[in-house]
Amino acid sequence: SPKRPPSPPHRGPPRPRKKGKSCRRHALYVDFSDVGWNDWIVAPPGYQAFYCHGDCPFPLADHLNSTNHAIVQTLVNSVNASIPRACCVPTELSAISMLYLDEYDKVVLKNYQEMVVEGCGCR
């Protein structure tokens, strides 16, 4: 209210930083030998696929790479918990190349799209 004196800046105990809990990219190494596929996949032996995990709390910070809809959904969630928060999902992905022997013993080099998470965000 404009008639009230301005409230002093927040002087309470510092908020505990939720470092590592907000939406971000985590390491996820997929090793083809773990599933016995290293006999037909020549290269690479495995790759960093990464995954996205973490909270998308209200208010959504800029670095959470959110959409307008995610901001609205998070806002609604803050007053009505039956509406879920925005989800922490990959927002940018990249490709990898794989060299392998196919079902007919032919050697194939192929580019596979959207195999590696490059960025995460709240959507």
Next chain:
Amino acid sequence: GGGHASLIPGPGKKRTAAAAEEETPPPGRGPGGGRRTPSPPPGPAQDLLRGFEASLLHMFGLRRRPQPSKAAVVPAYMRDLYRLQSGDDDDDDPRHPRPDEAGGRPPARPDYPDRPASRANTVRSFHHEEHLDSLPGTGENVAFRFVFNLSTIPEDEVISSAELRLYRERVDQSPEWEQGFHRINVYEVVRPPPPPSAGPCPLITRLLDTRLVHHNVSRWESFDVSPAVARWTRGRRPNHGLAVEATHLPRAGPARARHVRVSRSLPHGDGDWAQLRPLLVTFGHDGRGHALTRRAGRPKR
């Protein structure tokens, strides 16, 4: 382990590892001599794993899990393409030595085929079917026919480019420079060669590419055979193979017949032949995703 999650959760992973240990070679060998996945006892976990693997293979565009035979050879050119494409320009893998060039130096890395790869997301390599038919030459020249079985290329893959790679070995016994020139002609065989009983009959071919070379160096030569491969795959025309002719210029010396490696040679055996034999490489796109754009170096993760 080591802070990394693996592809299959713990129980399934353990079960898979145990099954792999129980694998006995004789009954597990496929017709091609390759390894076969042991048939695990039925159960919900195995059904889950099977479905999991099936969905992954489908994602990779494979109908079933490949079971490579021991005879399968990965050409050094495909390894080089992979390294160049992925930006991994490390030294050679010691487990897979490359054939030496004359003089003991390793062969130079091939140039990345920027133009063919710019329109392709899939590169396939083929060795010929060893139906080395010696074609009627002129007596001075040597001609061979190579038949490549391209029927394994999926129908939805459009071949935009193809190259035939031939290895030629340096020949030192040439006293004069002028005597070391060869012309290599690559043809598409339009009609199959007639049987010997039919008598002398001209072979109907179409010239695809040609090159004048000198036999003072060992190297791979790449010939553009895209029109023929496009006719065989997209045009559904019969594939009668490619004919390679090495024409020796007049007054060539006795070493002329050994320059282009188009067949096995004794007594060297099969060791280097597996890596030096002719190779057909196709560049295609299956309509999904982007082309194989070369990455200029990548930081190590």
